[in-house]
Amino acid sequence: MNMKTYRLIGLLPIFIIATACSLEVGSKAWCNQMDEKSKGDWTANEAGDYAKHCIFRSDD
Template sequence: MLLKKLLAVSFVVVLAGGLSACAPEVGSEAWCKQMKEKPSGDWSTNEAADYTKHCVFN
């Protein structure tokens, strides 16, 4: 029972880590393209500032 819980938790941690690794690096060309396709109303304040810094004035 304990082993099953440990395996389940390990699987979730590995899965979450794998999914987060798929996000492009902030400021990269892929990130700028992804942000351009995302509705600007859904951007956070940090995303808007990073987009301006890396994609507009770069």
């Protein structure tokens, strides 16, 4: 194996750990995290998801 392959294999666990630590979009914890985050730092997708899941939530 060459050096590029070793580098990819080494970065894979870091990527898996980083994505596993993310909160699920729409969860109460995610909504609370977004409440704490400055509104100017939100992306368009985050703003849409916040409106959909946190403001117009239907807890049936």
